[in-house]
Amino acid sequence: MKSSISALFLLLSFGAHAATEQVLPKADANRIQAHLRFLSHDLLEGRDTGSKGHEIAAQYMASQFAQLGLQPAGDKNDYLQQIAFRQAHLVQDSAKLELNGPDGKTALEYPRQYLTSASLSSEVSELQGKLVFAGYGIVAPELQHNDYANLDVKGKVVVILSGKPTSFPSEEGAHFGSGSEKNRHAVANGAIGMITISTPLAEKVRPYQNLLNYLHMPSVSWLQADGQPANQYPQLQNSAYFSQEAAALLFAGAERSLADIYADLEQNTSPAGFALPTSIHFNKRSEHKTISSPNVAAILPGSDAQLKDQYVVYTAHLDHIGLAKTVKQDKINNGAMDNASGSAVLLETARLLSNLPQAPARSVLFLSVTGEEKGLLGADYFAHHPTVPLQSMVANVNLDMPILTYEAADVIAFGANHSSLQSAVADAVAKLGMSLSPDPWPEQALFTRSDHYMFVKKGIPAVFLVPGLTSMDPNVDGAKKFGEFLHSDYHKPSDELNDKFNWRAAQRFTEANLQIGLTIANDPVRPTWNEGDFFGTTFGQ
Incomplete structure (x- = not known):
């Protein structure tokens, strides 16, 4: 009986939220562009893990979270979660390998x-x-x-x-x-x-x-x-x-x-x-060598007495690959699309959520992680050293390298098919006249290749969100635009702020991201893994 009464209370509480559902504000393309301009500036020298440039970027994220009035969720009432890393470089001329087989020794x-x-x-x-x-x-x-x-x-x-x-x-x-x-x-x-x-x-x-x-x-x-x-x-x-x-x-x-x-x-x-x-x-x-590099974490407290101790986690990696060693001229890998774009969308999403007349029912944790390019390290550290209880995190929405060169009519949420997040994402973007498209590259297993996977390995349902391949403009081939970036700019100094960016696309993707997080945060039912799903069965807590 007690559980039934609790469920009824949650539904009534959710009904109150639904009855007063706000008209969501529009994302500000100028703010997104401003964030991206700073985070991909030459001054930051590609934001390599442990570099001064990444440290500057982390302080920028923290200052933006503070300006929004978000609660610090790092170490010791700070926005930063400092992480000690070991960095190892191979002495290139030291590698010596010899085989000894039926035909003798071969170096x-x-x-x-x-x-x-x-x-x-x-x-x-x-x-x-x-x-x-x-x-x-x-x-x-x-x-x-x-x-x-x-x-x-x-x-x-x-x-x-x-x-x-x-x-x-x-x-x-x-x-x-x-x-x-x-x-x-x-x-x-x-x-x-x-x-x-x-x-x-x-x-x-x-x-x-x-x-x-x-x-x-x-x-x-x-x-x-x-x-x-x-x-x-x-x-x-x-x-x-x-x-x-x-x-x-x-x-x-x-x-x-x-x-x-x-x-x-x-x-x-x-x-x-x-x-x-x-x-x-x-x-x-x-x-x-021992180096230090921080995650940056902040919380928007939830408004529902029963759900505020649960968290929807937004992630975006802040680091990039630093300076190129084999390029003679422009050596700075600015990482504008990868992942200054995701970080800028994260900040604008945080601003929109924090300015709502009524906060979401669940709390929202914004996490800017380091070390993604080195092996999802910042996300892995946070998953092992969470600053909120691990079991209180109900879902992760990850933003990594959204290609913002065309205005998409759909979104792709890698991993959505493994949990109830699929219907949550589809319902959320439908409110914006967008659709949820299936993974166009299942053979690449992108669900296992970004920061969200560290949350999955702790049993937390997650999606990796990017713009879809269908352009709002019938004369623009979204798949071709996506492919052009991967071929010409991915992990190269040419990934920098330029006129290829479509700021209406950035605005639209941010609004989709906002709606997805809000839908999950206000749902009285916690996201669940699909029955018999491999990842839920393997990692579910």
Whole structure:
């Protein structure tokens, strides 16, 4: 009876909200442009994690939250949540790798034949051991797949294929095929090192030659209370990524050649593992440095006595990739679209919500995160060190790189199909004459590739919101505009404030974002995972 009375009270409370539903204010395109202009200015030098430029940007976000009268939700009654990180750079000339196989010893050439990144666990890394091929290195009991079944890798170095079997569902497969999952299972089975080899599919999607652009990118991880980097596996003494040319050498004299393995992949068959007649000796050195970089968090308190202790969380990453090392002229990666645009939309959404005559029923948490470009690090830290109770967060709406070059007639909410947020988002944007479109690129598993996924891994339903591909102007091809940015400007100095921006598009997307958050915040029923959904079942609290 008590639960029924409580439910009735919530419905009556919601009815009061609905009866006095406000006419929502219009977003101010000039304010969005002003935020974006500052956050993507050359002065900030690309807002790299731990840089002075990102620190300036974080102070800007905090000052805007304070101006709106939002409550600080960082550390010690501040808007900033300071995070200590370990940053590791590879000493480029230190990488030395030698194979010892049936044809004798072969020294491989870095970076032409293999790539390796700095170690976060040790400044001096040395790996020596026998090699074992372990398929994709995936353990996925839900998909009846275990590459380590009947395979002895204890004290050995596993050789694994990049990616995942093509038969795997895209998003679930992205989880099982992630580096963190592969590392975890390698360690659980006793491996001491890992070699990942390129595949024909990997070469089509992300050619080995293109990976050379990331040679100087540091490895970064947030530090735990004991001073050790989070999410690392020091048991894996060294790791590398081999080109197809180098990968063939691993299978010389083995029971199956690399060509045989690739033939299996062509037939959509996942090859079984086996021992290789080759051993490896691999050394490198890394330089460690401790840096600090903050998340910025603020709260708009809810107005409903029963719901104000629950939170709808808006996120947008503030960091970008800093200065380019291989560009001779304009070296500043300003990150205007990625993600100054999302941060500007977040600020304007916060302003509109805070100026409503009546606050939403639930509280709203605005979170500007750092370290997204380094591996979703700021969001992961917040998920492990939340400044409000984890179980009180009912949903996350994430804004990452909205392409604001055309006025969209629809929105895409990656991940909406996994929870009741799908109907919430569809209902919300319908009020603006917009529609919710399905994920146009399911094979890319974008649901697992931005900050919201750190909330999903804590059991919180989430959506990753971007403008859809249908333009309001029939003469404008939204998909083409989206593709042009990815091809010409993504992670390049050309991603800067210019006349490609459509400020009406920014205004319209902000209003959609506002309506979505308000719909979730005022719904008397907490968002839920769909029955039997993989992510809800795997991570639901």
